[in-house]
Amino acid sequence: MSNEQNIQINLANIPQLLAHAIALENEASERYADLADLMEAHNNYDVASLFKKMSGIEQLHVNHIQEMVKRHRIKALPTVTYHWLSPEGPETTDTTDLHYLMNPRQALKLAMYNEQRACDYYANIAAHTQDEETRRLAQELSAEEAEHVGMVRVWMDKYPEPEADWDQDDDPPFQPD
């Protein structure tokens, strides 16, 4: 029950920003991997495969940010309490937005929403930090996320819109204990 629009994220320095960046990409990657497993258990292999790919892509983003840590000659990232705009990291998929019959286009729509939230999150930091270097890096990260939004949109457009009755199932899952 949070009001994202009223929250201002004020990070003091680059190590704090990169600690948040790694945490949010890791959380996103782990969530996509979990969701891939759920989809596989329900025989939705197209979406399972897509979520696995997304998990891998987020892991590449973790590596990318770890390179930034090295580039800034940071020996160890600080211990921080993470400040998000919502209860979970901005790239973490909301688990209640899913359905076992969803198609890849619907899944990519969620991914695009996540990338947009990450873009907005870094923009929020850029707008509120007092440190000029941190602002520049937050803007850089926000721009990268905006680029991801565009890439996911192109990917999404390769898939058709779902049929009107896409979630109708005459024989829904039976889960023996």
Added chain:
Amino acid sequence: MSMTAETVNKPTPADYRSGIKPIWCPGCGDYSVLLEITKALATLELRSEEVAIISGIGCSSRIPAYSSCYGFHGVHGRALPVATGLKVARPDLTVIATGGDGDGFSIGGNHFLHACRRNVNITYIVMDNQVYGMTKGQASPTTDPDWDSVLTPGGTGIRAFQPLVIALASGANFVARGFAGDPAGTTNMIIEGIRHPGFSFIQILSPCATFRPDQREWRNMVREAPVPFTNDPSRAANRIMTDDGFNIGILYRGDRPPYETGRKGTPRDIDTIAEEFSV
């Protein structure tokens, strides 16, 4: 993650997950509750071996398998007797019972009443989706009387069970209602429930994406309870009976002493006990 040593030593929610992959339907609220329980345990910094998660039967009762804590996936409706027995025998453990509305309020309804009454220091988390999901969507005790479905055309016409009020009337010492899609609020509620002495009952509204797609709307319907919790059970009951079922938060914190667990009386050797039964 290359954090400092302090960060590495603190438990993370992932430390409380087993390697078993959940098979809940994508979109199921129970998955969120699993994450919320693991977040609560990490915040409390309990070790896995200090916690036991006990369940009955149903979708939500799968949780022990997905956790690295001690677990017991038991008999339908019987999570609470097992949890009670365990806590009495091993008061050092943090005991959490989990399950669904059918398991807890129908098959295990009688155990629910008496667990509240005994006030043993355990936390009972019920993932309430108002349907028997695992067996394909029959109406449960908390289903609204007018829920129209293939299996209950026109609805059951039967008044829904009111678990929070029943818990209060029966003597539960902590009563709360959460929503699976509110990770921060529900995690905090679980933490507070575990910390509070005595029987803590937490009803978590947990949407069933497959058999109750209408529950997707719950996210727009839940709201924080407009007043803080009370320690007066009659006032709490009045508030609960007059809300629409979507006020979430800690609603009642009692101060009734919990049932005293651990060994009572003087230990006797087995021969003395056997002598009493000799014929």
